[in-house]
Amino acid sequence: MSVSEINLDELLYKASKGNLRSIGKILSYLENPYTMPEGLLEKLAKMAGKAHVIGITGIPGSGKSTLISRLITSLRKRGYRVAVIAIDPSSPISGGALLGDRLRMQEHATDPGVFIRSISSKGLKGGLSLAALTMIEAFDAFGYDKIIIETVGVGQSEVDIMNIANTIVVVTMPGAGDDIQALKAGVMEIGDIYVLNKDDKEDATKTYEYLSFALEKGDIGSSDSSWTPKLVRTSAVMGKGIEDLTQALEDHFNYIKEIGKTKDKLISRRISMIELLAEQFLYEGLKQASKEIDDELRLSAEVGSHIFNTALRLAKKSIDYLPESKKE
Structure with missing residues (x-):
């Protein structure tokens, strides 16, 4: 695809000013490295490096998408521009995402300060596709303050998210004790913030106590010994605990900025x-x-x-x- 440097610079300028059509065009270029305009990644990299990248993962059925929708509203109230990259399992036939952006988080579709993109995991080992990583670079370059990555569920991609996100949120739900045990060797060990969603359900207190005990013992939680992982109770459907989660995200991002870890994560990504x-x-x-x-x-x-x-x-x-x- 032939795109002159002048046209590319103009497109990038418009995208950085929030022009949704220009952003969409850049994202489309990024989906195929063989048709990517020359110098695009390098230009984006020079513009990027400030965003708070948040990885949201956890147990299937724990209500991640609903939680993210509520979180977007809370972040927007604080004046942040928010981008969401929802990584869906690939269709083995077409390679396309099985779930599209418009099926998720529809209440934010008309908000110019929110951009939601569903992409397929493309079946690559690791789950986080090349398109996801290049799009993080783009959203960062275009001035989105918070970039949320919702991963496909459980598996290697959740461990890979450690190399990508500044803050990792692990979502679970009441009665998920067996799932938590099974996940201890992987995703449950990587969280900076743990969310007990569906807090209005039975067994919520029991699961909360179990998670609190596991965190105290060090059975779960990120390897960063100087950060104490936080446990937040939410009910995304009821809108409960969302502000607590938003503040926990702010606290963690401030912490990693203070100790100078944001540059390390950018390089790792x-x-x-x-x-x-x-x-x-x-x-x-x-x-x-x-x-x-x-x-x-x-x-x-x-x-x-x-x-x-x-x-x-x-x-x-x-x-x-x-x-x-x-x-x-």
Whole structure:
């Protein structure tokens, strides 16, 4: 896609002033590294670096989307511009997101200070797609103060979020004791803030006491020993506890700014983006190389011979399909 530098600069300027059409166009460019205009990522990176990136994850069915919708309202009352990246499981056929932006958080659709984008996880290992990381860079560059990432549920992506988000919120619900036990080895260990949502349900007090005890013992909670993870009770449906959660987010962001950790997280996030970009190039090259030596692949598979050498040849051949370097 040929986009002149003048046109790109104009598009970026309009996007930075809140022009939704320009923002949408930039986000579309970012979804495909092969059609991305030259210098786009570098220009965005120079504009970015100030946003509070919030990862929201947790137990399926815990009401994350409703909670985020309430949180948006609370953040907007404080004058923040808010972007949401909702990562949906990929359709294995089309690769597209199964749930679109317009099915979520519809009450904010007409608010010019809110931008919600659903993207697919594209089936990449790790769950956080390249598009998600480049879009964080874009929303940051365009002056969104709070960027919320809602992840797909449970799995590797929640552990990856540690490299991306400044603040990690883990959402659970009453009666989820067995789920919490099962998740201890992964997502439950990474939170800066824990939310007991659906606090109006039975067993809420029992689950709260269990979580409080687990936090005190150090069974769950982030590895940052100088930050004491917070536990917040909410009922997103009833609108209860949302201000407490908003304040907990503010407290944590102020804390990491005070100790100088925001730059470390920015670097970590960009390294993840660069690695995923490289992985995407190699993956596409592998697909093209497989087509080129299809007969050789089939023979190796059918006879069961030269498997190692065929794989090595395929890997070397995939390098031929890497794109040309771009000017910066």
